[in-house]
Amino acid sequence: MFQTYDPPSESGARGDRLVALRAELTRRGLDGFIVPRTDTHQNEYVAPCEERLAWLTGFGGSAGAAVVLQDKAAIFVDGRYTLQVRNQVDTTAFEPLHLIETPPSSWIARTAKPGMCIGYDAMLHTINGVKTLKAACEKAGVKLVAVDGNPIDAIWSDRPEPPLAPVVLHPMAFAGEAASDKIARLQAELREAKTDAAVIAQLDSIAWLFNIRGGDIARIPVTLAFAILRADAAPQLFIDGRKLSGNVAETLGHLAEIAEPEGFLPALDAFSGKCVLVDPDWGAQAIADRLVAAGAKLRFGSDPVLLPKALKNTAEIDGARAAHRRDGAAYARFLKWFTEEAPKGGLDEISTAKALETFRAETGKLKDISFDTISGSGPNGAIVHYRVTTDTCRPIEMNSLYLCDSGAQYEDGTTDVTRTFAVGEPSADMKREFTLVLKGHIGLSSARFPQGTSGAQLDTLARIPLWKGGLDFDHGTGHGVGSYLSVHEGPQRIAKTNKVPLQPGMIVSNEPGTYRTGKWGIRIENLELVSPASAIEGGERPMLSLETLTLIPIDRKLIETDLLTGEERAWVDAYHARVLQEIGPLVDEETRAWLEGATAPLEG
Template sequence: MFQSFESAGDPSVGKPRVALLRQWLSDNGLDGFIVPRADEHQGEYVAPRSERLKWLTGFSGSAGVAIVLAGSAFVFVDGRYTLQVRDQVDLDVFAIESLVDNPPAAWIRENLPKSARLGFDPWLHTVGDVKALTASAEKVGATLVPLSRNPVDAIWQDQPEPPLAPAHIHPEAYAGELAKDKLKRLASAIAADGATHAVLTDPSSLAWTFNIRGGDVPHTPLALGFAVLAADGRHAVFLDKRKLGRTEEAYLTQLAAIRAPGDLENFVADLAASGARIALDPALAAERLRALVEDNGGTVVSAPDPARLPRATKNSAEVAGTRAAHRRDGAAVAKLLCWLDRQAPGSVDEIAVVTRLEESRRITGEETQMPLRDVSFATISGSGPHGAIMHYRVSHATNRVLGEGELFLLDSGAQYEDGTTDITRTVPVGTPTEEMRERYTLVLKGLIAVSAARFPAGTRGADIDPLARSALWKRGLDYAHGTGHGVGSYLAVHEGPQRIAKTGVEKLLAGMILSNEPGYYKPGQYGIRLENLILVTRPDGLAGGDIAMHGFETLTLAPFDQRMLRTDLLTREELDWLNAYHARVLAEIGPMLDGETLAWLEKAAKPIV
């Protein structure tokens, strides 16, 4: 099994551990400390050693921050976790704040006492974050204090060791480009930015650039490490050699010098002392790196991670791989949905569905000689009120059966060597209410609107986002998450910089893969989310048009539940899109199915007249 069902968070840990932290702060002349949910790489998934926020508070979400002061403590979360956080933290210890409406920098301006000394770990905050936090602290006469040792590490007695999963080479057949050619492109980009070097802090960029994969964090095939790329081609990779076999070490040695992770600080300091101009991405690079460069006489060049856009715009091999991955994955999901349709209400629980889906993906992968490497994130298997918790994670403590008259929300994904998948379907258990059917249809209208969009060059994710919400807005409804995130190629299922959201400022470029996942959530009752992955297509002309337009190709292949549809709310164009999509689903994954599952799919994908 790739997914654990242990309890996701324990509120009881907060009181004793916060007391230990406060004692440490008092002993070291500090009035408070910031604990982000982050590691040195600012990744969504972190190794067990870096789960400091969860260890201290009990909160297990993928985004959050705690601020602990002498007499108060706060946990900041976004809209995805407003219900979850209240179940996982001790509300007698922590007050809950909004990470969006009142983020730490804004909170500090209004709440941090004058002359307070607020500590932070400069490896766990980006350059941009620290700039905002420092400005807020100075405005109220407080001081932000960088620490050489994280106090949570000091009090965490059984903190796990750093991960040492084996790294492996990602084949050119799936990568589509040799690492040496990628490095030439990136070296030119670094020089064009006016830099002599660039530090890759994102392990996804390290993995993509050098065509390597690993297993240091859950659900994303990353080998944690850094790289310092040079405009003159003399690159260095900072990776524990214990992760490398002979073949992998020989391969990397041809591309860069391999150095221990502990050498990075001295290496950057020495470059800076020689007058290097070092590019750091202010949204990704740790504040500690900025300090190392500037304190040693170097110059920081503020520039985006040079691998980020090339990684986001998939080449032809990566696109072909993800199409193949989605055909296999669609077949696996169809087998699961067929099985689930046969289960009587009250006879199956959330964990059973997760286990069955993972087995379906495993078997389908074996049948097609493309093994399931991992799930791409912990499956969201939410029945009834659990579906209203946007990022619900089932555990043995929370597991519940799928009951009559409820909705069941299943958000899952897989990692295959040729592609990464992410799909959400919501299905009725027994007979849905008319309200459920209406709101399901409104959500589907949003998904179709995005899927069918045509847009000119320069369009941003923020420009597309209202299309997904328009039908909901007309009924006074909305959802508190973005509509779409970027997706990697056998890499992170949540990949930047592209996204479809109110804050999505990145231009959508051909080759980018995104999710398309509008939703609706009624707290305490049910949740609805529908999700396909989509590929930004290359621009082409429209008859009678003046300019070439981009569009989206839908990658995900699985039917929507027609029992949930209010067809009177769908336009003829929307019905035509849905019929064409279902015909394609049947044509592409039907040959991979047989017997009862094929008969189920033929019924599920039947045209709506």
């Protein structure tokens, strides 16, 4: 399952593709084209047949876009990929820019000339995204045009076929609620809101709603499909019938009207005069265009599945806890092996990541890793979302830091954990910065907060110790996590701009870090379950807290105990005591003996 990403090795081949794209644009009467890194469902991970940005540019990250004009081109990535993009993309052909600081819309506004005609694929851009692009184009006197057929597809001669992984039913023991009950619950909400239907485009929403899982997208157990949830009739599910076995087809047939994917857009024509809910942050512009043309009344709002999916029920919470105990035991075995083998030399980023996956696979429960493992040694650890290739793979050297961000997909839960380890003796600077990250992690993990508090309000707690030390990190502090679904799930996040109130049952990550370009990266990540807090003496309001799900030791060798307060030291000791208590009985005697040392109380 572990794979390295090796972008096209010949920059000349990518140059030929850029030339071919420009020729195709000229044939269509276009002066430019926008290439997002997404598919028709706005997925973070996409099928090989949807990797248009990687095919054109060589960039292998999970977020980005390119704009190609006849005389210049730019590629846009966020703060996670500012180093990676320069390693993978020919910067003489594509100017690398920050996706947030200089988004494609602002680049177009200042670069495109009046009278130009720039194309876009309306199935690959959200409604809100197109709104921003149109405003920028109008400002520049440029015409933004939806293309009939993607021009990259026209020149991509060996484009892979769409995936056809079989669909499986997700057991009630893990789902915790029948699909028919979920559908009825959301239909009642639509009726209450006087809405006739809702378009469901997100694949994890469809998987959750119908209690199905698939294998069309790497790392996320979903199936390519669209759905229309109707308030007063059975939902419609548009999915390739070749993926449905007899039992699955029969079960879904009792829940929904099943049709082939090409029937999705035409089915929207039936909603003339009806009120249809579309999520402007996830729904493609082509969906809105089709509904408007049909005479439907558009209602913009959040995907109705998002919040119910994020609020884990008892079965999903029990599954998450079980998955993390299993994952913790596998990781403990890996850590014992790593601490013994790394000082000998011979390990590198790829072999170590493969070893970790092997330990997880030996549980007999691993379905897949939950994302491409970030295995960064030394300076590669400073690349926030580093994806190791055979060309970039570094040995794990003595007196260095190794950062590993990884996760697993089990049928009962999804895990995501980052640990940073010292190989040999860490320097004083390494220990200082690691401890500041740890203080931020503890600050968030220990938080008590009233109902209605958002991730934006909590984000600062993880940054204050780093700010005091003159440090920060250019990514959110945490993201939502699904239940045997996407490792990145909304609507909740721990981030500066996320205003969604945290509610019991939500799972979020807690992952502050700091990154020294050319030297090392440090990140500590646990998953946390939002839960009611125990009563506080003298308090007058009910509070929420974060229950840590991840049960994996933190490298004590990297902790500068003098920088910790008494409460912070108590947190570390209590966390490690819990790791030993819950994971110790699940591992062999040798691993338990190692674990006892790794979780011993802090000294000094």
